[in-house]
Amino acid sequence: xxxxxxxxxxxxxxxxxxxxxxxxxxxxxxxxxxxxxxxxxxxxxxxxxxxxxxxxxxxxxxxxxxxxxxxxxxxxxxxxxxxxxxxxxxxxxxxxxxxxxxxxxxxxxxxxxxxxxxxxxxxxxxxxxxxxxxxxxxxxxxxxxxxxxxxxxxxxxxxxxxxxxxxxxxxxxxxxxxxxxxxxxxxxxxxxxxxxxxxxxxxxxxxxxxxxxxxxxxxxxxxxxxxxxxxxxxx
Numbered sequence: 398x399x400x401x402x403x404x405x406x407x408x409x410x411x412x413x414x415x416x417x418x419x420x421x422x423x424x425x426x427x428x429x430x431x432x433x434x435x436x437x438x439x440x441x442x443x444x445x446x447x448x449x450x451x452x453x454x455x456x457x458x459x460x461x462x463x464x465x466x467x468x469x470x471x472x473x474x475x476x477x478x479x480x481x482x483x484x485x486x487x488x489x490x491x492x493x494x495x496x497x498x499x500x501x502x503x504x505x506x507x508x509x510x511x512x513x514x515x516x517x518x519x520x521x522x523x524x525x526x527x528x529x530x531x532x533x534x535x536x537x538x539x540x541x542x543x544x545x546x547x548x549x550x551x552x553x554x555x556x557x558x559x560x561x562x563x564x565x566x567x568x569x570x571x572x573x574x575x576x577x578x579x580x581x582x583x584x585x586x587x588x589x590x591x592x593x594x595x596x597x598x599x600x601x602x603x604x605x606x607x608x609x610x611x612x613x614x615x616x617x618x619x620x621x622x623x624x625x626x627x628x629x630x631x632x
Contacts (some may be wrong), residue, residue, distance in 0.1 A: 443546035467493030475558035490529025555580025
């Protein structure tokens, strides 16, 4: 029997933009037992992951530190549940002065960058180090976020946490992404990552916000493994 995909578990079709804009609050009425079970899975999964991956994490941290100037870890303020900020941890994949040159890059990006909705990404970002490109391609740079999951800032599955500047540019519909705990992986990530437009990715995230379940989470985690092994839209 084949593994169900995220789209299989979501619905016969994803909601249109108009449908997704309608107020839906299924997730707010769910029994607290399911929310507690989700948190239990997060604690167990993140703790086990950190324990099993510790040797790999140490090796990657050493490689990041010795291949480019700067620390191995990068902390960045992100927006979590109900708009609360928290410090998200990643392996550093960019030059240590990357934040200082971001404004200039936005000004000269032109057709080489993507600016869909409030998001901005460069297909070939010159700030990314050679090692960083490898870490990003296989999502290894995200592994330290298991600490964020263990702390409760994030979940294993949920919409990716946004930057404060991105949230400032959200329309009312997009603010609904903040109604669940952000995740290390989510429907947007396994559905195409950077190959999707802002509206397409938002549709996937809001569909998850309205209909999340432990079964839905399990399907996303399984699809994440496939997406990491054969990455599409990762840069």
